[in-house]
Amino acid sequence: MSDNILEMRHITKTFPGVRALNDVNFVVRRGEIHCLVGENGAGKSTLMKVLSGVYPHNDYEGEIIFNGKKVEFSNIHDSEAAGIGIIYQELALVPEMTVYENIMLGHEIRRGMTIDIQEMIQKTKELLERVRLLLNPSTKVKDLGIGKQQLVEIAKALSRNVSLLILDEPTAALNEDDCENLLNILRLLKSQGVTCIMISHKLKEVLEIAETITVLRDGQTICTLDRQKDEVNEQVLIKHMVGRSIENIYPPRITKPSDEILLEVHNWSAFDVNLGRQVLHNVNFHVCKGEVVGLSGLVGSGRTELARSLFGNPDGYITTGEMIFKGKKQVFRHPRHAIRAGLAYATEDRKRNGLVLIQSIQHNISLANLQGVSKNGIVNEELDKQNAVNFVRSLSIKTPGIHQLVMNLSGGNQQKVSVAKWLFVGPDLLIFDEPTRGIDVGAKYEIYTIINDLVAKGMSILMISSELPEILGMSDRICVVASGTITGELDAKTATQEAVMRLATQY
Amino acid sequence: MNELLTVLKKNVREYGMYIALAVIMAVFTILSKGVFISSRNIANLLNQTGYIAVLAVGMTLVIIIRHIDLSVGFLSGFLGAIAAVALSQWNWSVWSALLFVLALGTIAGLLTSLPVARLGIPAFVASLAGWLIYRGALMLVTAATGTIIVTNETFNALGNGYIPDFFASTTFLPGLHKTTLLLGVIATVIFILGQISDRKRKLQYNFEVLSNGLFVTKLIFLSVILGLITWILSGYNGMSWTVVIMLVVVLIYDFITRRTVVGRHIYAVGGNPEAAELSGIDVKRITMAVFASMGLLSGLSGILFTARLKSATPQAGNLFELDAIAAAYIGGVSAAGGIGSVTGSLVGALVYMSLMNGMNLLGTDISLQYIFRGLVLLFAVIFDVMTRKRKS
Numbered sequence: 001m002s003d004n005i006l007e008m009r010h011i012t013k014t015f016p017g018v019r020a021l022n023d024v025n026f027v028v029r030r031g032e033i034h035c036l037v038g039e040n041g042a043g044k045s046t047l048m049k050v051l052s053g054v055y056p057h058n059d060y061e062g063e064i065i066f067n068g069k070k071v072e073f074s075n076i077h078d079s080e081a082a083g084i085g086i087i088y089q090e091l092a093l094v095p096e097m098t099v100y101e102n103i104m105l106g107h108e109i110r111r112g113m114t115i116d117i118q119e120m121i122q123k124t125k126e127l128l129e130r131v132r133l134l135l136n137p138s139t140k141v142k143d144l145g146i147g148k149q150q151l152v153e154i155a156k157a158l159s160r161n162v163s164l165l166i167l168d169e170p171t172a173a174l175n176e177d178d179c180e181n182l183l184n185i186l187r188l189l190k191s192q193g194v195t196c197i198m199i200s201h202k203l204k205e206v207l208e209i210a211e212t213i214t215v216l217r218d219g220q221t222i223c224t225l226d227r228q229k230d231e232v233n234e235q236v237l238i239k240h241m242v243g244r245s246i247e248n249i250y251p252p253r254i255t256k257p258s259d260e261i262l263l264e265v266h267n268w269s270a271f272d273v274n275l276g277r278q279v280l281h282n283v284n285f286h287v288c289k290g291e292v293v294g295l296s297g298l299v300g301s302g303r304t305e306l307a308r309s310l311f312g313n314p315d316g317y318i319t320t321g322e323m324i325f326k327g328k329k330q331v332f333r334h335p336r337h338a339i340r341a342g343l344a345y346a347t348e349d350r351k352r353n354g355l356v357l358i359q360s361i362q363h364n365i366s367l368a369n370l371q372g373v374s375k376n377g378i379v380n381e382e383l384d385k386q387n388a389v390n391f392v393r394s395l396s397i398k399t400p401g402i403h404q405l406v407m408n409l410s411g412g413n414q415q416k417v418s419v420a421k422w423l424f425v426g427p428d429l430l431i432f433d434e435p436t437r438g439i440d441v442g443a444k445y446e447i448y449t450i451i452n453d454l455v456a457k458g459m460s461i462l463m464i465s466s467e468l469p470e471i472l473g474m475s476d477r478i479c480v481v482a483s484g485t486i487t488g489e490l491d492a493k494t495a496t497q498e499a500v501m502r503l504a505t506q507y
Numbered sequence: 508m509n510e511l512l513t514v515l516k517k518n519v520r521e522y523g524m525y526i527a528l529a530v531i532m533a534v535f536t537i538l539s540k541g542v543f544i545s546s547r548n549i550a551n552l553l554n555q556t557g558y559i560a561v562l563a564v565g566m567t568l569v570i571i572i573r574h575i576d577l578s579v580g581f582l583s584g585f586l587g588a589i590a591a592v593a594l595s596q597w598n599w600s601v602w603s604a605l606l607f608v609l610a611l612g613t614i615a616g617l618l619t620s621l622p623v624a625r626l627g628i629p630a631f632v633a634s635l636a637g638w639l640i641y642r643g644a645l646m647l648v649t650a651a652t653g654t655i656i657v658t659n660e661t662f663n664a665l666g667n668g669y670i671p672d673f674f675a676s677t678t679f680l681p682g683l684h685k686t687t688l689l690l691g692v693i694a695t696v697i698f699i700l701g702q703i704s705d706r707k708r709k710l711q712y713n714f715e716v717l718s719n720g721l722f723v724t725k726l727i728f729l730s731v732i733l734g735l736i737t738w739i740l741s742g743y744n745g746m747s748w749t750v751v752i753m754l755v756v757v758l759i760y761d762f763i764t765r766r767t768v769v770g771r772h773i774y775a776v777g778g779n780p781e782a783a784e785l786s787g788i789d790v791k792r793i794t795m796a797v798f799a800s801m802g803l804l805s806g807l808s809g810i811l812f813t814a815r816l817k818s819a820t821p822q823a824g825n826l827f828e829l830d831a832i833a834a835a836y837i838g839g840v841s842a843a844g845g846i847g848s849v850t851g852s853l854v855g856a857l858v859y860m861s862l863m864n865g866m867n868l869l870g871t872d873i874s875l876q877y878i879f880r881g882l883v884l885l886f887a888v889i890f891d892v893m894t895r896k897r898k899s
Binding site: 311312335336339345355358371374381385401 | 708709711712714715766767768769770771772774775778779781782783784785786787788789845846
């Protein structure tokens with residue numbers, strides 16, 4: 001019997017238009033803690049979904065050897081039955097049910113026709129002991145902190161007799177104490193014979209716990225590092241994670257930002273009432289007129305929370321601190337106040353909360369500024385149409401006509417409709433959240449050109465992006481966000497991907 | 508011909524409804540040996556449709572913004588009873604009674620919207636509470652006297668009366684209601700002129716329009732339909748006040764939904780509430796406004812029904828809300844929100860009430876009537892989903 005519990009060989013997985021995994025090899029030894037690292041979109045989660053059967057076996061190329069046998073999973077139940085457990089970033093517990101009900105969900109212990117509650121509670125107690133969680137199994141999950149919920153998830157996986165446990169960014173939402181505790185539990189599980197794969201963005205904890213580290217980049221395995229043989233430190237990891245050259249895909253910008261400050265944020269903090277945790281603390285930054293400020297950071301670092309808390313705070317965070325916009329102290333209580341003052345926000349997920357997909361291009365473009373095409377509350381249909389036609393032409397939106405429903409457009413053209421909507425408002429500052437997510441290279445270039453045109457006209461742009469080359473290629477200045485605060489500011493001319501990544505992986 | 512087919516294909520859902528209405532009317536006309544299409548019955552059918560159509564118009568907006576209002580049936584019953592009490596017990600004038608009831612309805616709608624908009628409580632639950640409350644309130648109002656008889660002629664005319672004929676004559680077109688004819692002609696002329704000016708403006712901005720031939724055909728076809736309806740109506744007592752009120756409500760709401768900023772906001776909130784909020788639309792305010800309008804129309808519906816019966820009964824309004832919801836769905840409102848039209852719901856109400864009226868004429872058993880109405884609703888919704896799927 002080989003000492004490898006898992007071998008994934010030549011895995012290739014394509015989505016329409018994108019190759020998410022390209023000939024990936026991934027080997028995990030029995031009984032080790034193996035960390036999987038890489039930038040956003042490197043393919044880590046996709047690889048784990050292939051492994052756990054979320055993508056069925058005929059959906060990808062390559063083969064998986066688990067416990068020495070070739071396996072073909074059709075769904076999650078198959079992989080679970082084989083002994084693979086996966087815990088996602090978003091916990092899959094039912095908040096209104098008790099700890100033991102959650103752990104036994106779908107595997108309830110029966111006695112005749114009924115459920116044997118005593119037996120289930122007993123079993124749960126044993127499982128909770130394995131993760132050092134001392135609590136009453138009849139507690140409701142919603143009454144537990146996020147760290148304890150995480151441990152309940154692990155106990156749930158253990159109840160299925162897993163021999164390989166996958167954790168997708170388990171510490172992203174945890175505070176320092178809970179993180180430390182979780183890492184200890186992983187060591188404990190290792191001593192109990194459970195192999196762990198952990199995906200993480202936090203390099204310090206990776207270095208603290210991992211015996212082997214695999215780096216993925218752009219859907220390919222870059223290297224697998226053995227801590228006993230190879231010299232591994234943060235620099236080495238970051239270099240492997242980002243080590244691609246920036247191709248010349250960014251249109252040159254002629255204009256220089258002015259010195260006049262448009263937006264200033266001082267000691268800005270936000271508390272999420274629903275999650276019961278601080279999402280931003282003491283954020284300080286500014287944006288000048290005609291400037292592109294890149295807001296970089298890993299997923300979950302608080303970039304979008306920062307944007308939304310400034311843009312009328314639709315999530316109802318409790319905010320403290322000061323925001324000065326156009327020389328005036330402002331607190332926007334609704335997006336419409338922000339829009340009226342000259343602030344716009346193009347969301348990161350245009351399908352979910354950016355556009356009204358079932359409506360036409362025309363109706364989407366004027367949605368945020370119907371005053372601009374109406375008089376006394378009555379829409380001037382012809383003016384509205386003419387306006388849409390103008391934007392379709394000037395942004396070269398590819399469509400048979402302005403009556404086309406937005407859901408029938410490609411990603412790039414949808415993004416242009418979203419841009420058109422905000423251009424029609426005519427803001428002073430556009431917060432552009434992931435401007436090129438999910439759109440092809442050609443459309444990306446067009447979006448970059450539009451950004452350059454806008455700053456040339458004196459507009460400022462706060463660009464949130466997960467893509468480092470984009471941040472470096474398009475920004476005048478870069479602010480890096482990690483764990484809800486700005487960990488550093490860099491001049492885009494001299495910044496390197498390594499430097500940004502170093503700030504982004506701080507905690 | 509090709510153009511006609513493309514236009515038909517593009518709007519299959521919309522035209523499908525009109526075709527369905529025409530088929531249903533034709534079938535009942537044949538089965539009833541012409542009684543269904545008689546002036547007297549059509550007038551009766553339209554008067555029956557009035558109070559449901561008014562509710563369906565309001566319900567259309569509620570469903571468009573992804574909510575529901577179950578309270579409107581008994582609310583209209585309760586408000587109708589209030590109107591009856593105001594007239595026959597407090598001896599109020601007709602106008603003050605009407606204004607009072609409409610204001611009360613608006614407030615009731617606002618109250619329903621508060622837990623929905625402010626606290627995020629599902630409209631189903633909030634309005635179910637309203638359903639119980641107004642049912643109780645209606646019983647309370649009618650408890651002492653049972654049925655409240657309304658003797659005020661002006662008020663009762665709203666449900667039973669017809670507009671006066673200013674040109675009554677025994678020599679010129681005897682037996683026809685001349686004012687109704689004249690109104691029909693005026694409406695047709697306004698319609699044709701409006702269509703022509705609309706087309707001119709579109710051409711000015713270089714937008715796509717129908718070809719000349721098809722445009723003229725469309726005008727002639729619709730003018731003939733308008734003329735026919737006018738002819739049938741003028742053959743009995745002419746246009747009833749209920750029809751006038753129903754048409755005014757539909758025209759106003761059609762204008763609001765299609766031409767105003769508020770209308771655009773309503774559709775955006777229904778299409779994607781999150782995107783609407785982030786585009787600066789106050790979703791809470793829109794929700795409250797839509798429920799308030801629903802309450803207002805419930806008041807109007809209660810007035811029409813009470814006037815029609817010339818009395819308020821403890822049973823008034825029972826199941827009106829479900830009739831209105833069914834009419835809206837038959838009229839093409841999408842259960843997922845964001846899609847639907849006021850005119851569609853009017854046609855939906857006409858389809859629904861034609862079924863009821865036609866089967867009553869034929870003496871169909873009431874149990875079968877319900878089953879047929881259920882099947883038509885089911886078929887309409889399935890047709891809706893299928894045509895929409897094919898489009899995307």
